[in-house]
Amino acid sequence: MSTTEHTTHDEEDAGRRDFLHVAAAGMAGVGATLAMWPFVDQMNPAADTLALATVEVDISSIGEGEAIVIKWRGKPIFIRHRTAAEIAEAEGVALSDLIDKETDGERVRGEAKWLVLVGTCTHLGCVPLGTKSGDDKGEFGGWFCPCHGSHYDTSGRIRKGPAPKNLAVPTYAFVTDTLIKIG
Amino acid sequence: MAEWETIAPKNKALGWFEERLPILSLVHNVVGPGTPTPRNLNYWWNFGSLAGLMLVVQIISGIVLAMHYTPDTALAFDSVERITRDVNYGWLIRPMHANGASFFFIAVYIHILRGLYYGSYKAPREVLWMLGLVIFLLMMATAFMGYVLPWGQMSFWGATVITNLFSAIPVVGDSIVTLLWGGFSVDNPTLNRFFSLHFLLPFVILGVVILHIWAKKVSDSGNPLGIEVKSGADQIPFHPFYTIKDAFGVGVFFTIFATFIFFMPDAMGHPDNFIPADSLVTPDSIVPEWYFLPFYAILRSITFDIGIPGTDIVFIPAKLLGVIAMFASILLLFALPWLDTSKVRSARFRPVYKILFWVFVAVMVLLTIVGGKKPEGIWPVLGLLGTAYYFAHFLIFLPLLGKYEKTLPLPESISNPVIKAAE
Amino acid sequence: MKFTKHLAIALVSVVGIAGAAMASGADKHPEKQKWSSDGPLGQYDQASLQRGWQVYKQVCSSCHALKYFRFRNLADLGYNVDEIKAFAQEYEVAGEPDDAGDETVRAALPQDVFPSPFANDNAARASNGGALPPDLSLMTRARHDGKNYMYSLITGYGTKAPEGREIAADKSYNPYFKGGQISMAPPLFEGAVEYDAGQPEATPEQMAHDVVEFLSYVGDPTLGQRHELGFKVIAFLLLMTIIFFFSMKKIWRSVKAGKNFYEEE
Numbered sequence: 001m002s003t004t005e006h007t008t009h010d011e012e013d014a015g016r017r018d019f020l021h022v023a024a025a026g027m028a029g030v031g032a033t034l035a036m037w038p039f040v041d042q043m044n045p046a047a048d049t050l051a052l053a054t055v056e057v058d059i060s061s062i063g064e065g066e067a068i069v070i071k072w073r074g075k076p077i078f079i080r081h082r083t084a085a086e087i088a089e090a091e092g093v094a095l096s097d098l099i100d101k102e103t104d105g106e107r108v109r110g111e112a113k114w115l116v117l118v119g120t121c122t123h124l125g126c127v128p129l130g131t132k133s134g135d136d137k138g139e140f141g142g143w144f145c146p147c148h149g150s151h152y153d154t155s156g157r158i159r160k161g162p163a164p165k166n167l168a169v170p171t172y173a174f175v176t177d178t179l180i181k182i183g
Numbered sequence: 184m185a186e187w188e189t190i191a192p193k194n195k196a197l198g199w200f201e202e203r204l205p206i207l208s209l210v211h212n213v214v215g216p217g218t219p220t221p222r223n224l225n226y227w228w229n230f231g232s233l234a235g236l237m238l239v240v241q242i243i244s245g246i247v248l249a250m251h252y253t254p255d256t257a258l259a260f261d262s263v264e265r266i267t268r269d270v271n272y273g274w275l276i277r278p279m280h281a282n283g284a285s286f287f288f289i290a291v292y293i294h295i296l297r298g299l300y301y302g303s304y305k306a307p308r309e310v311l312w313m314l315g316l317v318i319f320l321l322m323m324a325t326a327f328m329g330y331v332l333p334w335g336q337m338s339f340w341g342a343t344v345i346t347n348l349f350s351a352i353p354v355v356g357d358s359i360v361t362l363l364w365g366g367f368s369v370d371n372p373t374l375n376r377f378f379s380l381h382f383l384l385p386f387v388i389l390g391v392v393i394l395h396i397w398a399k400k401v402s403d404s405g406n407p408l409g410i411e412v413k414s415g416a417d418q419i420p421f422h423p424f425y426t427i428k429d430a431f432g433v434g435v436f437f438t439i440f441a442t443f444i445f446f447m448p449d450a451m452g453h454p455d456n457f458i459p460a461d462s463l464v465t466p467d468s469i470v471p472e473w474y475f476l477p478f479y480a481i482l483r484s485i486t487f488d489i490g491i492p493g494t495d496i497v498f499i500p501a502k503l504l505g506v507i508a509m510f511a512s513i514l515l516l517f518a519l520p521w522l523d524t525s526k527v528r529s530a531r532f533r534p535v536y537k538i539l540f541w542v543f544v545a546v547m548v549l550l551t552i553v554g555g556k557k558p559e560g561i562w563p564v565l566g567l568l569g570t571a572y573y574f575a576h577f578l579i580f581l582p583l584l585g586k587y588e589k590t591l592p593l594p595e596s597i598s599n600p601v602i603k604a605a606e
Numbered sequence: 607m608k609f610t611k612h613l614a615i616a617l618v619s620v621v622g623i624a625g626a627a628m629a630s631g632a633d634k635h636p637e638k639q640k641w642s643s644d645g646p647l648g649q650y651d652q653a654s655l656q657r658g659w660q661v662y663k664q665v666c667s668s669c670h671a672l673k674y675f676r677f678r679n680l681a682d683l684g685y686n687v688d689e690i691k692a693f694a695q696e697y698e699v700a701g702e703p704d705d706a707g708d709e710t711v712r713a714a715l716p717q718d719v720f721p722s723p724f725a726n727d728n729a730a731r732a733s734n735g736g737a738l739p740p741d742l743s744l745m746t747r748a749r750h751d752g753k754n755y756m757y758s759l760i761t762g763y764g765t766k767a768p769e770g771r772e773i774a775a776d777k778s779y780n781p782y783f784k785g786g787q788i789s790m791a792p793p794l795f796e797g798a799v800e801y802d803a804g805q806p807e808a809t810p811e812q813m814a815h816d817v818v819e820f821l822s823y824v825g826d827p828t829l830g831q832r833h834e835l836g837f838k839v840i841a842f843l844l845l846m847t848i849i850f851f852f853s854m855k856k857i858w859r860s861v862k863a864g865k866n867f868y869e870e871e
Contacts, residue, residue, distance in 0.1 A: 219868065222861055228725050264674050264743075267828065268674065274828035274831065274832060275832070275835070278632075305685070314705075317650075356768075400674060414838060414868075414869065415866060415867070415868025415869040416869060418867070418868060419861055419867055423857050424858060424861060427850065427853055427858075428854055429856050430854075431847065431850040434843060434846050434847030434850045434851075435847055437843055440849060441836065441839050441840055441843055442840060444836070444838075445646075445833065445835065445836025445839065445840070446646045446833070446836055448832070454747060454748050454749055454750050454752065455748065456746040457747045457748035457825075458748045466630065520815045598866075600834040600863075
C-alpha cells in the first residue's frame, strides 16, 4: 500500500468526516438534552394540583366586621367584610406614613368593603392574628403577627414591625357580587 | 492488564484537579483511548454497555417515580394512576420504567448468552463472570420487588407466591416467611419494606457493576476467537472505535425501546395488574414477568417427592425440591468456570458445544413458554424435560465435552487469523 | 447479516411470548372491531368520545363507578370550562362538615371525581343481587384485548346457552364472559340513549362502540400525546442511529484496512 495515496485519500475525506462526527455528537447531545426535560418538568405542579389552583368562594354569608379564612394553594386567604369606619381609616392614611406605599384603592378589586389578602406575614411567613373576632388586631386595627410583632392596618398594610411589605393581594375577580374567584 | 497511562491536561486548572483526583486518567484507561481492546469484537459485545445504560435509565426514572409514589396499600394503586394521569410526563416515565426493566433483562440475557457462547467465563475471567451473576441475582430481587409496588392483582399474588417459596425450607420456613412479610400475609409492612429495598438495591447493583468493570479491566475483554491477545497488532484503542460502535448499538436498542414505550406500553405487562390488589380473589393464573418464566417453569416442573419408593418415607418433598431446583439452576452458574473443562473458549472451534449451546437456547425459550402456561396437558412434561436438560447441560455434558470433544484448530492470532496446523 | 437475523428472531420470540393469548375461560373470543385509536398514529375520535360519555352517563353510571375520571378530564373530549361546570353541577358530592359537625353535600366541581353510584362495595352488591359491578376506569386495559372484549360483551347477549348449561333465573348467558353466566342484564337496547341531530343513529352497536371508545379514553387518557411524541422520538432516534452508523463506518475504516495502532509496521 502506498503511503502517499493513503494521505491524499484521508485529506479529501477530512471535511466530510469531521462533519459526520460533529453531526453524530450533536445528535447525541441534543437528544440527551431534550430527554432531560420530562424529568425536570415532572417536578412542576401536576394536573390535579393545578385543578385546585383556582377556587370560587361565596362571600354572601360574611357579615359586616367579620372575616373568614380559606385555604388556597396551601396558604391561608383572609376575606374581610370591612365596616365603614375601617374603610375610612384605611383611606385616610397619608401615603408618607406608610412603609410600603400603596393606597387602599389599589388593594381592593370591587366594592371597598371587601378586602382579600394572602394571610402570610411578609417577614418570615407566619399567619398573622386578627381574623377571628377575639384576636389581637394590633395597634392599627388590622392584623398582628405574633412571631416578631408586625402590625398591619385595616387595609393589610405594614405599619410597624420587621415585615418589609404589605400583606399580598392574590389574583382574584368578582364573578358576581357575592362570588369571587381566586387564582 | 494494559499499562496505566497518566493524563496531564494542558489546562492549568484541569491539571491541578487531575493531580489530586485523576478522574480523566480513569476514564482514559477504562473506556478511553488508553484501553487496548481486541480488534475483532462483534456486535454481541454491545450488550454490556447497553445493560449498563439501562441501569442508568432505571435509576433515573425510578428516582423520579419515587417522588410521586406512595407505599401504602390503600394509596399505592391510586398514586400510580395519578402518575400516569396527572403528573407532567408521568405517562412517559412510568412505561419507561416498566418496559425498561424488560429491556434491561433483554440486554443482560443476551450479554450472558454471549458469555456462554464464547466461553467468557473461563480463566482468567472467573471472578468477572461471578460478579456478573451477582448483578443478575440482585436484578432479579429488585425487579421482583418493583413489580409488587403498583399493588395490582398480579403484584399482590406474585409477591404471595414467591415469598411462600421460603416456607418450603424445613423447620424455619414459616418463621422466615413471617419475617419477610412483617405479618401473617403480604400486607402494608411488606409493601413498605419492598419499596425501601427496591430503592436501595439498584445502587448496590451499581457498586457491583463498578467491580465488574474493574475485573474486566484487569483481565481484558475476551473476544470471539477466544484466544489471548498476542501483540499490539491484535488491539485497537477502545475510544473512538468501541465508543462509536456502542453508540450505534444504543441508537438501535433505544429505537426499539421507544417503540415499546410509545406504541405498545402494555405489551409486556399483564392485564390483571390493572385490577387493584384483592387479598380475597386470586387471578386465574399467576404469571410472573416474562424474564422470570424459565426459572418459574423449573420451580413448577418438580411435582414428585424424593423418598424410598414403596414406603411413606420422604426425604425431600416436591415443594422443597422445586425451590431447590430453581435456586440451584442459577447458583450452579457460579461453578461454570470449573464445570466446563474444555481448554478452548469460543464455540466457533467447538463443533459439539456449538450445537449444545443452541439446544440450550431453545430449551430456555421452551421453559419461558412453559412458565407462562397453566400446568395442564403437555406443559408439565415439557417443563420437566426442559429442566432435566438444563441441569444435564451444565452438570453432565459440559464436564464430559472437555474430555471427548474434538475441537477445531485455533488461529495463530487475532490480527493474523491463519489457522494453525492441526495438532 | 447474521447478527440482525438473530436479533430479529430474539425479538419476535419475546414479543410472541409476551403476547401469548391468556386462557380466558369464555366460550368465544372477542370480535375484532376497528378503533380510531389503533395503530401507531391512532387518535381517539372526539365525536365518538362525546357520544360515549353520554351513553356512560345515561346508562352505565347507574351501576358502574369511574373513580379515576374527573369532570375536568372532559376538556380532552372537547368540552369548554362552562360546559364542564354544567356537567359537574348535575351531581352532588360530600362537602366539608358544617359548623355543627354534620355532613353536608355540595354540587360537584370540575376537580371532583365522577361520583360512584354506590356508597361502598357492599351497598353495590346489595343492590345488584350479590354481584359487584366493577369500576370501569381501567377495564379496557384490565382485560386481554380489552376494547374488543368489552364491545363483544356488551353486544354479545341474545344467544342461547349451550345444551346442558344451567343459567340462573336472574342471570344472562353471554358467550364472551368467563364462565358464560353474567349478572349484568343486556345494558343497551334501541332507544336507550338519544343522540343529538347530525350524529349517527343510536343503534345498540353504535352505542357500544362509542361507550367503549370513551372507556378506553378513561383507561388510557394520554394515548394521543404518547402517539404524537412517539412519532417524533422514533424519527429522531432513527436519524441519529443512521448518522452514528456512517460515522462508525468512517472511523472503522483504518481498522478494516489493517492499521496497527500500537507498533510501527
